[in-house]
Amino acid sequence: MTGDRHRSGGRRGRAQADAAGTGGRKVDYHNLSNPFPPVGVFTDDRVMAMHETALRVLEDLGMKVLLPQARDLYRAGGALVDEDTEMVRIGRDMVAAALSTAPKSITLRAGRREKDVVLELGTLVIQPGAGAPHATDRIKGRRPGSLEDFHDFTRLTQCYDVFQILGPSVEPQDVAPQLRHYETTAAFLTLSDKVPFLYSRGPAQVADGFEMIRLARGLTPEQFAAEPHAFTIINTNSPRMLDIPMAQGLIDFARAGQVSVVTPFCLMGAMAPVTVAGAVTLSHAEALASIVLTQLARPGAPVCYGSFTSNVDMKSGAPAFGTPEHVKANLAVGQLARLVGLPWRSATGAAGVANDAQAAHETQMGAWGAVLAGATLLIHGAGWIEGGLTVSFEKFITDLEAMQVFAELCAPTPCTDADIAFEALQEVAPGGHFFGAAHTMERYSTAFYEPVVADWSNIGAWQERGAMDADERATGVWQKALRGYAPPQTNTDNIAAMHAFIAARIDAGGAPPES
C-alpha cells in the first residue's frame, strides 16, 4: 500500500504457501509488514496531553504494587514507595530511562529460523484467540477446555502460516493446575515449531517453562539467555494495580531475557474511565509502569508495549468488542505506542456467542482497528467468542479467512507494464471477454487468493451441497486440517531431555500456579 506520507512494500523472502488454502500461489504469510500508514483519532497535541497525564498519574497517584521484590526494584530505581499502602510513585525520568534501554526491535527465536518472528513497529504478527476457559465446536458442543482441545488448537495454529506465534488457546481444565504448564509447554514444543507462549503464574512455573524450551531447543543456558525464545502476556489489574504473579513475571522474563507483552485490560466504564481518552490514558500509565519494572530488573530486557481497551454495555456491564469505541481505542493506543517507539500489542475480539454475522463483524472491526493502528501483535485473531470465554473451532476457520485476506493485503500488488496489460486490452474486442486471453492464461492459476471456507458458488450449487453456512462448512475445514497435520521435525534427544525434566519435576510435585 502507499499512504500519504510513507509507503512500505513486502519484506524479506517468500516462504512456501501453507498446505491448506493457497493453492498454487506462493505467498509469504509468515513475514508480514503492515502496509497501511498508521491512523490516529487524536491530534498530536492531545496525544501529548494524554501522555503527560499518564506521567502525572504515575508521579502523583502511583501504582499499587503487591510484590515486595518489585517495590524494592522500583525504590532502588528512584521511585517513592509507601510500604504501608504498597503505593509506588514513578518519576518521568524513570520512564524516560526505561524507554531508552528497552529494545525497539525484538527477534523471537522459534524452532526453525524460518519461523522466527521480528517484533518492531511496522511488522504484523497474528496470534489466534487465546486464554479461554471453554472450547466449542459443532461436533462436541461447548465444554470446559481440555488438553485435547489445546493440542488441536496448537496443531491448527501450526497448520496456518498466518498465525506466526502460538497462544494458550483454551485452559486444559482436565490437567491438574500444578502440572498444566508442563503439558501446554510440551504441546507447543512438540506439536509446533512456532514461538511458544508461557503463562506468568509464579516463578516456579516460569522457570519450568524456560528450562523446557531450553532443553527442547537444545540450547545451553547461555544460548537461551542470549536471545528471546518465549513470550508472556502481563495484564495489570486495572486501575493502577500490579499483582504478585504479574509483577513477578515482568521481573523473571526480563532477567531471563525473554519477552513480556504488557497489556492493561481497560474496559471503559468498568475498570477504566468511560471515555476513550481516559481509558487509554490509564492503560498507558500502567503500561509505562510495567515497562519501567522490566528495565529495572534488567536494562535492555525485551518488552512490548500493549493495551486491550474496549467498552462495556453500560446496562449490563458486559464487555463489548468490535465497537466504535474499541476501534477508536485501538487507534489511540497506536498513537501512544508510536510515541513510546516499542513494538506493541493490540487485539480484536468478539462478544457474540455464535459464529455468525455479529461475531464476524466484531472480529473484523477490531482487527481493522489494530491493523490501522499499526499494531505489531494482533492477538485473538481467530476463534475468540463470548468476550473470550470460549474459543470456537469453526470461528477459528472463518476468522482465519479474514486474517489471510489481511496477509494478502500486506503483499505487493504487481504493476509492471505487463500487468497494466495494454496488449491484453488490445487483444480483446469490445464486449468480449478475457477468459482466453494470453495475459489471463499466463496468470490465472495464481492470480487470486483462493478461499479456505468461503463458498462462491451460486445458490443452486450451494443448495445441492447441503445449503451449509460458513459455520457449518468450517467444521469440515478444521477436521481436514487436523487430518492433514504433520508434526514439525524435532530433535529426539532434545525432546527426550525435556520429557525427563518434566518427569523429574512431576515426581517432585510439580509447580502450583501462584496468584
Add this chain to the structure above:
Amino acid sequence: MTGDRHRSGGRRGRAQADAAGTGGRKVDYHNLSNPFPPVGVFTDDRVMAMHETALRVLEDLGMKVLLPQARDLYRAGGALVDEDTEMVRIGRDMVAAALSTAPKSITLRAGRREKDVVLELGTLVIQPGAGAPHATDRIKGRRPGSLEDFHDFTRLTQCYDVFQILGPSVEPQDVAPQLRHYETTAAFLTLSDKVPFLYSRGPAQVADGFEMIRLARGLTPEQFAAEPHAFTIINTNSPRMLDIPMAQGLIDFARAGQVSVVTPFCLMGAMAPVTVAGAVTLSHAEALASIVLTQLARPGAPVCYGSFTSNVDMKSGAPAFGTPEHVKANLAVGQLARLVGLPWRSATGAAGVANDAQAAHETQMGAWGAVLAGATLLIHGAGWIEGGLTVSFEKFITDLEAMQVFAELCAPTPCTDADIAFEALQEVAPGGHFFGAAHTMERYSTAFYEPVVADWSNIGAWQERGAMDADERATGVWQKALRGYAPPQTNTDNIAAMHAFIAARIDAGGAPPES
C-alpha cells in the same frame, strides 16, 4: 481520525439520532466525512502509468459506442469516429477538457434540505444493496423481487440515517416493465424524502422520472434543471463498449443537470484483465470516456467517477467480493479518482448465499476497501448477497450495524482534559472500578454506541432468549423498524400532481425500457 498528512474532524451540524438504534446519543449519521487518510496500493509513478495507458487505450483502441447520437457528440467534440465499426477514439485533450468542466462538488437535493447530500472528495455517502432480481427474508424465503419488497426496502432505507440516498433495492418483477419506473419512482417520492435513484432505461423512462420528481417536489422546470435532484448508475459494457441506454442516460442526465455515476463493472479475469492493475486501467479508460460524453452533452454537468472492480473464481467464473483483489482494486481506483478529482463511487459486496460469517466478512472487507480508498459513494452497503442476485432483509440489518460503526468512526472522539479524566483516575482507588465514578455517571448514558442487532449478553441469557444468531434476530429488527416507520411529510397537491401525471402516462401506454 488523524492521518500522517491530513486530518479531518466531523462536519456540519448534528441531526437527530434515528429512532431505531442510537438511544439517547445525538449522532449525525447523515453528514459523514471520511475520517481516514486515503490509502493506495501503487506508487504515484505507476498510477500515472495506468492513467497514461488508459489515455492510450482511448486514443489508439477506442470505445465501441452503439448510440449514433453519442457518436455524433464525440465526433463534434473532436473524436475520431468510424461509423462502420462504431468505434470512437478519444484524444487526451478531450479528457482534459471534460475533467476541467465537470464539477468537483455536487449537492444533490432531497425532499428536505436536511436530507441533501454533498458529493465531493472527502464526504461519505452510503447506499444499501441495490439492483437485485430477488429478495429474501426468513419469513417468506427467497423470491422474485416484488413491489411490496421494493416498498419495504425503501421504508427501511428511510428509517436509517446512515443510508443517505435511495437505491433500487430489488426489481419489482410483479409490475409490467413499461410501468415499473412509475411505481419505483413514486415509492421513492412518497415513502422517503431522501435523494432518489433513477434507472437509465431509455429517454422516455428517464423523462418520466424527471417529471415525477419535479412535480412531487413542487419545482418549476427551471428550478429542477438548476440543481441535481436525482442520480443514475451508468454501467459500461466492459470491455470498451457503451450500449444504447447507457450512452443515452449519460446524455439525458447531463442535459437535465442530473447526476450520472459512471461505473464500469470490471471483473478481473472475465470482462477485464486478470490483474488488478489491468482491470483498473480498463475501468479508468471507460469511466473517462463516459465522463467525456457527459461534458460534451452539457459542459459542467454533474458526474461521478466510479468503478466496480473485483475478481472471479477462475474455476467457475463466479464473481467474488471482499477478496484481497477486490480491496486492492478499490484502493487503486481511489488513487486514479484523486487524479481525476471528481466525487466517485466504490462498492462493497458479498458472494455468499447465506447471511453468515462469510458474507459479513466479505461485505466488511469490501467496505473497508472503499472507505480507505476515500470513496464518496459506498454502494451495496447493506443486504447484498449472492453477488447481487438477492437483497436480504436480515443482511440489511446486520450490515446496517457495520455501516453505523463506520459512521461512528467518522465522528470526532472527545479528548478534552475532562475526557482524559485525571480526576476520575484520582477518585478510583487501585483495583477499584469506575461504574459509580462521577465522571462515568455524567457520561454513561450517551458514551457508547448502542447496537441494533448485536447481542452482548452472556451465553446463559442468550440461550434463555432462544439462542438466536444475528440472522435470526435481524428478522425482529426489520419487522419492528417497518412497524415503526412513518412516511415523510409531503405536499399533498404536489403528490397528487405526480399521480395525475402517472395516470396520464399509463393511459398512454407507459414507457417500455430500452436496451
